[in-house]
Amino acid sequence: MIYGKRIRLRADERTDIPQFTTWLNDPEVRQHLGHYLPFSLAAEEQWYEGMLKRPREEQPLAIEIRDPASADGWRLIGNCGFMNLDWIHRQGEIGLFLGEKTCWNQGYGTEVMQLLLRHGFETLNLNRISLRVDEDNLRGIHVYEKVGFVHEGRFRQAVYKDGKYQDVLSMSILRSEWNPEE
Numbered sequence: 356m357i358y359g360k361r362i363r364l365r366a367d368e369r370t371d372i373p374q375f376t377t378w379l380n381d382p383e384v385r386q387h388l389g390h391y392l393p394f395s396l397a398a399e400e401q402w403y404e405g406m407l408k409r410p411r412e413e414q415p416l417a418i419e420i421r422d423p424a425s426a427d428g429w430r431l432i433g434n435c436g437f438m439n440l441d442w443i444h445r446q447g448e449i450g451l452f453l454g455e456k457t458c459w460n461q462g463y464g465t466e467v468m469q470l471l472l473r474h475g476f477e478t479l480n481l482n483r484i485s486l487r488v489d490e491d492n493l494r495g496i497h498v499y500e501k502v503g504f505v506h507e508g509r510f511r512q513a514v515y516k517d518g519k520y521q522d523v524l525s526m527s528i529l530r531s532e533w534n535p536e537e
């Protein structure tokens with residue numbers, strides 16, 4: 356487990372699959388995640404099996420918050436992790452989503468990003484962490500800027516969504532730019 360102040364990150368489990376499927380079928384949740392078609396339980400199970408074959412460092416992490424009402428005191432609210440890790444150039448991409456919409460705008464996404472940056476720089480020993488975000492994902496962009504990501508480029512008209520093209524922004528943070536106190 357990777358523990359933060361209010362959240363913890365744990366390995367994804369098979370039992371998470373139905374909840375992930377429900378979230379990824381919610382148009383509001385998936386609108387910035389690059390999923391356009393209805394998602395079946397079988398497709399999510401296939402994704403899970405494929406995920407287990409990926410390097411351990413790239414296997415996604417379930418996001419949980421404290422919940423006194425649940426049996427083990429924690430409640431699943433989303434998923435996150437690293438992709439495309441490159442051990443020569445010591446870089447990787449980061450991604451996250453909070454499927455539990457009632458948890459949006461409460462600082463959890465910011466805390467997840469701070470935990471992932473610490474994990475990326477201090478455990479995985481990365482030098483550069485990057486991400487891509489749709490230009491209309493204003494909340495996401497704000498969170499990434501807040502934790503220190505720098506705008507470095509724009510993929511023009513890279514996404515066709517809701518009947519129109521839009522740009523995708525490329526952002527990154529270097530270890531030398533990261534504030535470990537946050």
Ligand SMILES: CC(C)(COP(=O)(O)OP(=O)(O)OC[C@H]1O[C@@H](n2cnc3c(N)ncnc32)[C@H](O)[C@@H]1OP(=O)(O)O)[C@@H](O)C(=O)NCCC(=O)NCCS
Pocket residue numbers: 383384385387388451452453454458459460461462463464465466487488489492493494495497498501
């Ligand atoms: C994007 C996401 C991870 C952010 O997590 P979150 O917990 O909701 O974000 P936080 O509460 O930590 O921070 C939200 C910040 O954005 C700000 N914000 C909210 N809506 C905004 C908007 N439309 N424009 C600009 N800023 C906005 C909030 O005021 C807050 O800023 P503050 O802390 O300076 O006051 C989460 O909302 C999510 O998973 N969304 C759906 C999937 C997704 O977009 N994933 C990312 C794909 S790149």
